Structure formats: structure tokens, C-alpha cells
Amino acid sequence: MGKSQKKRQMRRHNPMRVPDSHLPKGLEAASSSSSRKDAILPILQKMESVDPAERKWACVAVSNLIQNDPSTRRLLQGKNVVGALINRLSDSEEEVIVEATGSLRNLCIDGGFDICAEMYNKNILTPLKTFIPKISKTLSEYLENPKTAPENAQQLVYEFADNVITILWCLSETSNKAMNAINQISLVPFLMSFLASRDKLPISTVTSAAQCLYVLTDENPPAVEEVRSNAPYSACILSIVQSREGLPQANGKNKEVEYDRSLALQVLCCGILRNISPVPPPSVAATVAVDRDIVMPTLEPVLSLISLPEASQDAQEQIAKEDAIPALEKLSLKHTPKSDHKTPSELELERLEHKLRTVQLALEVLTGVCATLPDPDFDVRDTDGEGADEDDEEAHEDEDMDDEPDVDMAPDDESGMKARSGSNATIFQTLVAPLLTLIQPTSLSFSPLDGLSPHPPTTSALSAIHVSALECLNNIFLSLRSAQVDALRADPDSGRRVWDSAWQALGAVGTDVDKPGQERRRAMWEIGVGVLWGVAEVWKGLLAPDETHVKVLIQLCDATTDEGVKVKCIGALECLAQHPESVDANRVIATYLLSLLPPWPAKPTPREPLLQAVSALVDIYSDETLPYDTNFRQGRFLDALVASVEGVRKAVRGIDRKKERELRARGEEVRDNLVAFIEYRRGLGV
Template sequence: MGKSQKKRNMRRHNPMRVPDSHLPKGLASAAATSSKNEAILPIIQKLESVDPSERKWACVAVSNIIQNDPSTRRLLQGKNIVGALITRLSDSEEEVVVEAAGSLRNLCVDGGFDICAEMYNKNILAPLKIYVPKISATLSQYLESPKNAPENAQKLVYEFAENVITILWCLSETSNKALNAINQISLVPFLMSFLAARDRLPLSTVTSAAQCLYVLTDENYPIIDEVRSNAGYTACLLAIIRSAEEAPKTNGKGKETFDVGADALRVLSCGILRNISPIPPPSIATTIDIDRDVVLPTLEPVLSSIDLQEASQAAQHAVDNQESTPQLENLSLKHTPKSDHKTPSELELERLETRLRTIQLALEILTGMCATLPDPEMFSGATDADGEDDNEAGDEDVDDAPDIDMTIDNADASPDTPGDAPQPPAFFTTLVAPLLKLVQPTPLSFPPLDNPSPHPPTTSALGAIHVSALECLNNIFLSMATSLAGRPSGLAPENGRTVFDAVWRALNAVGTDISRSGQERRREVWNMGVGVLWGVGNVWKGALVPTEEHVQVLTQFCGATADTGVKVKTIGALECLAQHPESVDANRVISAYLLSLLPPSANPPTPTEPLLQAVSALIDIYSDETLPYDVNFRSGRYLDALVQSVEGVRKAVRGIDRKKERELRVRGEEVRDNLVAFIQYRRGLKV
């Protein structure tokens, strides 16, 4: 059972706001689906105008015309808008440069990898490298002597810096070539200067710097070494995180507050510290357990700070009451790309999206942490948001810790566990329960298949949260199953059923129509969801009661998916469900399906990894002949089917390249040998 791995070329910290992979390719299709064709030519022409006010207008217009409109963005790309805007970065008028940077930033955020790669290939780094020291000098001048600073200092430091930093952040995730080039710009002191001066700068600019540094410290060792070696940098990051302890927790009326920008900055600072850990002396962070003392206490309250159903309703309300946006010809040139001429409803939608993306970011950091969880005892003293021990582990034995309350949607709490049973990690309740709420879809998460979302960025953010929460749960239960290593979990069966049912309810709400174009996010939820089901099944093996729906849907999903990794996870989930002792009928249906995947009966042949998983599953299911469902093995003559499959399994294992897929080859040889030994064992029983 493999962990969810991080891959730079497969993950964006800032996912495309409006996914467009389902749209037809080519300029003709873009023109056919865009309602702003007539606005394209005037924009292109005015970008080359001798009048700087017209060039500025054109840059602002680009930012407005691409909002939530991938077709128009693609149409502009076809007209070389990227090259034209990069040229404007060297414009003689500073306001044009600032607006051009803003438009390029918006294209990065809205366009994703492809448009970032185009910018890199068209040498956008050349002008950006020139501006980094200029911004630094102007920032220093403004901070040291604000009264003596040039009139345009604030614009350059705040707006232009934010645009440049965001472009660099997005480019750094485009390719290793772009990342290596950005590593040469010496960005760490530049970015940390914004964090150090956070009390005197706009929060959005500081947050952009933190986001860029978070991305640059993700498995990028030259930057990691530079940050971790400076004790002042790590002290600054810790100070940002701990600032939450000093801030008021309520609005004066007894209600907790949620500062979108401040929370995002603290979450990013957690991510940076985790990226650069372990931190060497003499930093104060050396003496701190980053995961236990910093990450969990900071991020757990963030997960519980939002109700996705309420957020979805708020977004729908803002959409329903959205004011009309100004026409391009009426746009004021006084505004910057930062405002993008947003109406109050659009600003509310943007605030909601920022809040949702902060939740997603917290989930991303926790997912990495949960993939490498240490022994559960490490978390027995995990602190809550107020810094107090959850279970006062310092004063009590672990055996006396309170039972885990896995109450979800008013489900009954689990019964008391025996005093000598191993206790689960203290973070289980505070982390798993909020995650199970975050996986439940809202009305805006997955709009009806034939209707577009009323606000695509909100839909994209909600879908990303569901996937990230499932990924985090996947790693939690994988880590628990690994650490338990066959020992009883110490959690009552009701706990496992509660988790399994909550995830299944979410998958049901998403629906099984996931093969059509444009349903990629639905597919992601299912692909990750079956992994969670497998993980839960491994922790509570034999305690989950399979239903006819479980078996039917999972077997159909396994047959339909072309992803071999997802097939393996689905087979694993089915294996766990088949091991409920009293569910003889479900066991028979599942085992019959698994046998159909074996050679020579499989048609077409099952890919190697799912084949090995199916063989391993059958061995595990029927390793104890005393269980009630073993009657299926005997009456169905499964032993004969396994004997017939041996040569096909051997052939599949021989086909695994020892050099290219060494681990799989070792796994294959182990399964092959286990199959032969299992057949001999069952023959020896003579039952």
C-alpha cells in the first residue's frame, strides 16, 4: 500500500483557478466559445500605442477580460499576449510596467503550467532579475525614511513587488530548468525582508513573499540550506506563527474571528519551517519539535475554522447579488491590476476563495506531515490551539488517556476501550473529525454535469479541499496501519465504521459519472477516496460490514478505471471488506471478482500491479480456514483456480524489469512464492 507521494511536476501549490483541460484545443474553438472576440484586437493594438495611457489601459484590460474565462485567455495567448506584455515590462513609463506585471501575474494564476512555461521560454526572467534589486532598494528607502521616499515608492514596493513575487512563485513550479534559474537570483534575503517588515507593509504583499518562499523551499536544497542556516530567518517565521497567541480570539461579541490574510501568513510560515526541518543550531527552532509544537497547534484550528456548506451558500449569495462589471471602454486607468475593478460581490467572492485556499494549503502541509508520522506516542502530548495539552499526558499514564470521540454527524460515540489496549494518537480526534467534514461536497463543489458552475474559482477551490482532505486521511490511516503492524488498533469497531461511512457518503454525493470530459475533479475524489477506504480497512480489518452497494460500486469502479494505482487501491479496499467474518455472501462476490482478474481467465489480461494485489488479497482473505466465509473457498473450488493461475503469475513477474522496477520485481517474486506456498498449505488441509 503506497503513500501519497509529492511530485513537483504533478502538483501546484496554486492550482489553476478555472481548470480548462476539458475545453477543445485550438484558436478556432477558443474563438467559438469566447464572448469577447471583438475586444481582443483593440487590446493588442493599444499595447503598441505611442500613448502610454493607452498602453496602460490595454494591460488593465487583459486582467479584466481573462477573469473566469479560459476561452478568452486562450484566444489572447494565440495572439502572443504573453510576449507583448513581457515587452511592456521594459516600458519607459513606470505605471505601464506595473500594470503589465499585474496582467502577467493574473495570467500565471489563471493559466497554470502552460502559460508559465511560455513566459519562461520568452525570457521573462531577464527583466524580473533587474527589478528585484531595484525593489529592494526602494523598499529599504521607504521603510527607513518614509517621508523622504519618492512619490511612487509605495506603488513600486507594494503593488509591483507583489506582482513580481507572484510571477516568480508560479514560474518556480513550471520546470526544474525554471527553478534552477530562479535559484540564481538570490531571492531569499529579498523575500525575507518582506516578512521581517510585515508590520509596516500590506499583508497581501507579505503573504505573496511567504507563498513564494514556501514553494522555493519545497525539496529545493540550495534554498533550504540558505534559509535554515540563518537563525534570524527561522526566528522571524516562528514569531509570525506565534503572533496568533497574542491576537484577540473574538470580535468582542463572543464570536471567533478569522483573519483571512493573517491566517494564510501563519499557515505559510508553518509550511516553510516544515520544509526546512531539521533546523540546525543556533536557531531557537532547533529545540522545538516542529510537527508537534508548531504545525499541529497552528493548523488544526484552521481546519475547524470554516463550514464549507456555509461558505458555499455565501458564495452563491454573492453570485446571485453580483453587480454588473464596467465595460472595457469605461475602465478607469487610475486603478491597478490588484483591484481589477472588482465589485463588492466580486471582492466577497475573492475573500471566500482566499479563505478556502488557506484551508487547502493547511491540508497540503498536514498531508506531508501525516505521510511520515512517527510513533503514536509522539503525539500523546499534542497541544491544542491554546497551547494546553489535549490529554495532559505529562501527568497521566497513556493508558488513562480519555477515549477518542469520533462523533460525526451525531453518530454515537465509541464505547470504552479496555484499559490495556494501545491508545491512538492524541491528534486523532482533533484532526480526523474535521477532515471528514471537509470531504463532504457542497452544492457548489460539483455542479450538475450539464450546467457550468456559477463561480468556477469557488468550485475549483472546494474541489481541491475535498481532494486534499482525502489525501491527508489516506496518509493518516496508512501511517496508522504501518505503525500498528498487525496489532489491534485500540479503537472500537464503531470508529472505523464511522470513518468508512463518512467517506462513502462523500463519494456517493460526488457520483459515479466521472469518465466524461470536464469531470477530472470528480475522478480525483474517487481515486483518492478508495485509498482512504483501503487505509481504514487495514486499521479495522474484519470490523467493516460490506453492503451490496459497497461491493457493486467498487468492483465496477475497479473495472472502469485505467489507472493501475487506483486499481490496486480498490482491490485493497475490497480485500478488507471481504474479511468481515459474517458477511459470507459479500465475501463470495468479492472473491469471485478477484479470481476473474487472475490468469488465464482475465480477458483482457490484468496489469501486473493489480494482478499481484489480487493474488495477495485472495491469500490474505483465506489464510484462516476457520472463518465462516471459508465455505466459499471450498465450495467454489478456488484452490483449482489458484493452481491454474500460477504459470500466468510467474510469467507476469518475469516480465517486470529488474533494473527499472526493482521494488515491483521484489514484490512480485514475494507474491509468487506466497501463492505457491499458500496452494501447498491449502492442499495439506484436505478440507
């Protein structure tokens, strides 16, 4: 069973903050669903006006038009608004450039990878590169002598820097090609200058710099090495996490917003420290155990930062207030729109979303931590290691009859064993309980099946939290499965509570996940079934299978085209089938697993699910003394297994030794186990 690993193209906290996948393809469909299509042409025309006021107006208008409006965004994109805005980055007027970067920033955040890729392909990096030394020079002058410019001029530069950094952050997550190009800019010193001067700069700009650095150091060796090898850099990042500076006590809305942003900064710095670990001497960061002493103590409280049901209710109240406001005036040059002009309800929704994003970021960092739990300090060996693949089947090795965990069980290590048991109990109490709370959907967690959420950013944040919390749980139970879990198995009620809670969450998600716009519902099931497998593994033989659960897992296994999901379904079913007293459920599950084996009456089972099904049947019936073994004998399962041998051999021979070495090795092991199992059962004579 593989661990949920972060990958750049999947790890983005808001792949599409305002999704448009529910819309039919084509500009005509977007035009028919957009209420603002008549405003687009005038805006694009004014963007090329000789009057700088009109050009500025047009740039701001783009941001206003796309707000929570995916159809209009798609229409603008079809009219080459990205190219038009990139052209404005070379404008002769500074304010036009600032507003153009602001609109491009919003397009990046709301539109996700497609728009970011378009920006990269249209060479946005060329003008952005020229801005970085100019921003550095201006900021240095302001920091040395704040009186050199009025406050509004400084604010303009801070806003501009924030926009540029955010665009670079989003582009960094678009593709390896974009990341490699950004590596050539040498952004690390630029970004670190914001973190080093955090007490003199707006917290929002500093947080954007940290977010960009977090992304740049995610499995990106050039940036990792640059930060790691510069002792002042890692010391600065560590000091942000360890210090409570810049975390004002909540006193009014502004203080609360500042606190939220400062907390997000600490979470991001935890992520950066994990990305660059281990840090070499002489940095002070080399003297701390990052996960144990920094990340866990900082991030565990963040999991309880906000109640998701209350956040959902609060958001709906603010949405109702916003809907009650009369329609905004038509855009005009006389009343130039302001990009920062927001209603109180809009500001409250933004604050709420930011707090939710902080929780999601904490979960994202913890997902990596959970992949290595229990803490290595407790001398528990993680057989898969942090570099394990996402594919569960590659890490799920066939188990022996005595099912011994891969733990150092040396007799002279009694104290270490106690420490391990305590570690597992602590993990369970401090992480599992809040994570189970965070996977429960709210009324705003997913887009309706027939349209768009009433507030897509809140929905995007909530669903991202649910998915990330499931990823953490997946890694926790995978790690616990490989470790000493006697204390947990001694409390089957805990297992049942976790199992029921996971099913409750998935039940609220529903099974209608294949419609356009329901990608997050589908992700919940794809990751959630891995959690079910992990829980069932830890409490194998102790969870009495529910008929409905068995039926859903079988239906999902049949319906999905994702081989990894099929493997997880089979793994969960295998564990449920090993509840000794559940003879009927065992028969249903085993009959289904046998249907996946050759010779097939219909479509052949893909290779990895096939290997998992064979392995499952061998494990289930490896002990002929169990009550449910009567199904094996009365159902003539041995005959079915014998009939499958040649087909299994053929499937294994079809796995390329050079290209898929690990899968071939696993296939050969499963094939040999099957043959040996058949001989063993024949030898029993029953």
C-alpha cells in the same frame, strides 16, 4: 499501501483557478464560446501604441477580460498576449510595467501550468531578474525614511513587488527547469527581507513572499539549505508562527481581511518550517519539535475556520448580487479601467476564496504531518517513512496470518504502549472528525457536468479542500494501520461512521468523472478509494460489506486505467471480504479477484494489480476455520489458483530486476507465497 506524498507538479494549490479543460481544443472553439472576442484585437493593437496611456489601458484590459472567462483567456493566449505583455515589462513608463506584471500575475494564477510554461519559454525571467534589486533598493529607502515618497508611490511599489513575487512563485511550480533557473537568482534573501519587515509592509505583499518561499523550500535543496543555514531566517519564520503580532481582532471588513491574511501567513510559515526541518543550532528553531509544538497546535484550529456549506451558500448569494449588476461599460480611454476596482460582491467573493485557500494550505501542510503520524515522540516506528512513494502497492507488504503491527512491543515498554494508544486516540479525535467534514462536497464544489461553474475560483478552492482533506485521511489511516490500533478496533462503530462518511462524500461526487472539466471529481475517487482501503485495513473483519459498495469498487477497478487505483480497489475489496459472517459478499469478491488472475480470457491484468489480487486471495483464505471458507472449497478456488501459477511466474519474470528492483522483490515474494499457500491448502485435504 503507499502514502500520499506532495510532489511539486501536483501540489500547487490552484493548478488552474479558472479551468478551461471543459472547452474543446482549438482557437475556433474558444472563439465561438467567448463573448468578448471582438475586444481582443483592439487591446493587442493598443498594447503597442506610442501613447503610454493606451498601453497601460491595454494591460489592465487583459486582466478585466480574462476574469472568470477561460475561453477569452485561451483566445488571448492564441494571439500571443503573453509575449506582448512580456515586451511591456521593458516599457519606458513605470505604470505600464506595473500593470503588465499585474496581468501576467493574473494569467499565472488563473491559467496554471501551461501559461506559466509559456512565460518561462518566452524568457520572462530576464526582465524579472532586473526588477528584484530595484525593488529592494526602493523598499529599503522607504523603510528607512517613509517620507521620501508619497503614499500612492509606495503603494505602487508594494503592488509591483507583490506581482513580481507571485509570478516567480507560480513559475517555481511549473517545472524543474524553471525552478533551477529561479535558484540562480538567489531569491531567499529578497523574500526574507519582506518577512523580516512585516510590521512595516502590507500584509498581502508579505504573504506573497511567504508563499513563494514555501514553494521554493519544497524539496528544493539549494533554497532549503540557504534558509536552514541562516539562523536569523529560521528564527524570523518561527517568530511569525509563535507570535500573535499582526493578527488584529476582527472589527469590520478591513480588520477581518487583515486577520485572514495574517493567519494565512502563519500557515505558510508552518509549511516553511516543515520544509527546512531539521534546523541546526544555533537557531532557536532547533530547540522546538516543529510538528508537535508548532504545526499541529497552529493548524488544527484552521480546519474549523469556515463551514463549507455556509461558504458555498454565501458565495452563491454574492454571485446573484454580481449578476444583478448591469453590464460593465465598454472599455474606453476616457474611462480607464482600474485593476483594483471591484464591486462589494467581488470583494466578498475574494475574501471568501482567501479564507478557503488558507484552509487548503493548512491541509496541504498537514498532509505531510499525517504521513509521519503517530508522533515519533511516542516511539512508534513508521515502516514506510516520510519518503514512501505514492504507489500504494509498493508499501503494502503481504501480511502474516497473525497480522502483527510493526510496533516496538518490548515488555518493558508498557508506559510507551499506553502513550501510543493515547496518541492514536488523540489523532482520531482532533483530526479525523474535522477532515471528514471537509471532504463533504457542496453545491459549488465541482463544475457542472455540462459547463463552467458560476464562480470558478470558489469552486476551485472548495474542490482543492476536499482533495487535500482526503489526502490527509489517506495518510492518517495508513499510519494507524502500521501502529497500535487496538483502541480503535475495540470501537467498530467509529470505523463504520468513518466508512459511511467517506462513501457519502464519494456518492455526492458521482461516477461521471471522465468528462473534460471533471478532473477534480476524478481526483476525489482516486484518493478516496485509498482512504477506503485504509479504513478497511484498520477495521479489517469488522466492517460488514455493502453490496452496492462492493459493486462500485469492482466497477471502478475495471474502468480505471490507473494501476495505483486498481491496487487500492483490490486492497479495499480484500479487507471487506474478510468479514467472517458475510459469506455471499466474500464469494462475489473472491470470484472477481480470481477473474484477474491468469490464464486470462481477455485483456491481461497489469502486473501490480495482479500481484495485489494474488496476495489478497492468499490473505483472505489463510484461515480455513472462518465461515466464508466454504466458498473456497465449494467454488474450487484451489484449482483456479493452481492454474494461475505459471502466468504469475511469467509476469514476475517480466519485471526488470535492475529498473524495478522493489517491484521484482515483491513479485517474487507474492509468487512464493502463492506456491506455499497452494501446498498448505492441499495439505489440509479439505
